[in-house]
Amino acid sequence: MWLGGAGLVALPLSVAFAVTVGAAGLSTGEVFRSVAAHLSLPVTSLPPLQDAIVWELRLPRVLLAALVGGGLAVCGAVLQALTRNPLADPYLLGISSGASTGAVAVLILGLGSAVPLTTGAFAGSVVAFCCVLALAGAGMTSSIRVVLAGVAVSQLFSAVTSLIVIWAGDAHSTRSVTFWLLGSLASASWSGAALCAAAAGIALALCWAAAPALDAFAFGREAAASLGVSPVRTQLTLLVTAALCTSALVAASGAIGFVGLIVPHAVRFVVGSRHRVLLPACALYGAIFLLWADTAARALFAPREIPVGVLTALIGVPAFAAVMRRRSTAR
């Protein structure tokens, strides 16, 4: 419980701090003034330039980082439970490679004016996930089939992406692929953040409501069935939920690695494996984790920005090792 409380305090503090970090030095007070002015509170607003930095650039980016981090961690925890595979992550279902294929296809086919890149990425993810479902069989008879189908479809879409890029051979599409594969929060916008908030919020609510069913999967499908949980229905609804949520997150930020794999494990070490506690904790700590990783990514080597995926691994692995170590000595 105290951990939940600590997280709830740490998240807004982290947001407030992260917004002050950057090339243009802004104090916490100035940030609050900008936010308060936009909320029509009676404060003197900042000069337009600084106000734009806070309200148009940094705040959406920080919030997007938190939403993507929280959402990916929740989806990762759900997929690990459903497939009973500790190596499962939100991209298991072909979503990241589908997103890059979709985005690149939009670029190359010259649909860029009609279809936003994010829509293309989202559509690509959904198509890839549908392929996974078709390959795994709607009966979902075994979780290993879901995993294998995911791997196969990911490979297929990566190949298609490479083919498109080589065939088109322009630098723009190559850069675009890199963006989707490594992930970046640099193109954050309020509309993107709002979409991700809806996706992550709905996914968290649906998965949390199914927490007992996820617990029941610990001993396998048949054990779940003997506890009155329908394995096929649970697996199908939650896989679709996680896939759609991840697709929305990836469309906004690219495939930021590591968060959805390691955060659920680290949180499980601390709060235990029951999903009604695990899922909200994943949302909270996934959010805090990616927020700090992205802040570090843009601040550490400023003015140069390093890909956030690099930072998630650089910060995440030692943090994970520390949690794992503490846990094994506590036994």
Place this chain on the structure above:
Amino acid sequence: MSLDAHDLTWSANGTPIIDGITLSIPQGRLTGLLGPNGSGKSTLLRLLAGLLHPRAGTVLLDGRRLGALPRREVARRLAVVAQETSTDVDMTVTDVVMLGRIPHRTGLARVSHDGPHDVLEAEKALARCGLAGWGERRWSTLSGGERQRVNIARALAQRPTELLLDEPTNHLDIHHQLDLLRMLADAPTTVVASLHDLNLAAQYCDHLLLMESGRLVASGPPAEVLTEQWMERVYRVRATVSLSPDGRPHLRYTSLAARDEDRGRPSV
């Protein structure tokens, strides 16, 4: 409260595994399910639990077709202890036993917190398996026998009226085997357990079912099923059977009955 099967048939890849079994499980008693390896005991238990759907025939719970009942309603009545249970999830013993309360919890309370009643049932189930105070131990640190007992406690926490166990004495030392069978025999629950130790079955079970190649070949009280003839035919061993003062048979195995070339012969 009754559990019956009528003309059950199940096959895998064209090979019949369960071949026309009709039976009625005596209520409130301990029924032992016997038979050599591969005779179909586990499959029969899974059919009776509704985890497999019969190719033909029906399982009836209180006279209603098991396949037509909502899964949750079945789970409130009927608990299963499978033979192999494993998980990579590092749960505590309490977490595992609380799984048994899932079918009983409804609405938002299902998710939001553990009801005091659920906690009490879990504690009672642990105590019945001799695991009082084990709640905080971690599954990954338990031995095979301890895991088996935790799993049985989980099934008891379901408060079943019918309890089906697949070789529950596996991994248990002799003390815990006797302890478990005593508990199952004394429980007011209808229990079906597949067993390999025929003398333990004779000692504790009220009713025995003997299977051979997917068919039910004998059923009845231990003295009627554990006979020298059935031992020779089904298990291919010679045994002398003596009756103990309480009328229960006791087996002493003397030799193999089958010639060597019979051993590898597939049963038709």
